Amino acid sequence: MMEDERKNHTEDAPHYGDDEHPSFIGHDLDSKRNEEYAQEFTADDLRDSEVPEEDANPGTFYGWAGIALALISFFVWPIILGSASIIFGFVARSRDIDVLGNIAIGLGVISMVMSLFVIPFLF
Template sequence: MEDDFKEETAAEIAAPVNLRRDYAVVDREADRDEVVGEGRGMGYLALALSIISLFILPVILGAAGIIVGFIARRRGANALGAWAIGIGAISIILGIFIMPFF
């Protein structure tokens, strides 16, 4: 009776997925100065865009300041990026909700 059933089974195994963005393990301490220096420039650019957006084109420049602020935070300039994001968000809120009344 057991010879009547001939089954074929297979197991498909997928390759493991790497969800991290850094695919190669590098020495973080040696590269940290270069990354922070690059992020610092982006942070100052983001902060400048956000401050200028308080006076001119608040929605467009504020959004640009927020986006560049996130990029700066990713590259290591956490404080400058956070300030740029905050000031850009305030600028957009002021531009959309408060400025039409003046």
């Protein structure tokens, strides 16, 4: 019964020649490239990330942000940005990103020590 239904649908469909079809003017309708791709592309195919989600750790953001704040703190607001980099470093360490967290903490401490004890005696 399914084959009979398919025959009826194909027999009832309008058939156009190459020059008659309104949306394919100048195109070859018998081309092998006219395919439907809807079932071939899925949401899983569109993932841009090469790192699996299990390996991605959000603590890396806090580590890099802490390092960036520490480097900026050498030039502007050393107490505020230095303490923020220390806090970000501890958050990164709590999320198992020890190296970035330790660097952020160390640079933040150095920036704060320099601003409190070294820089006032230089000028």
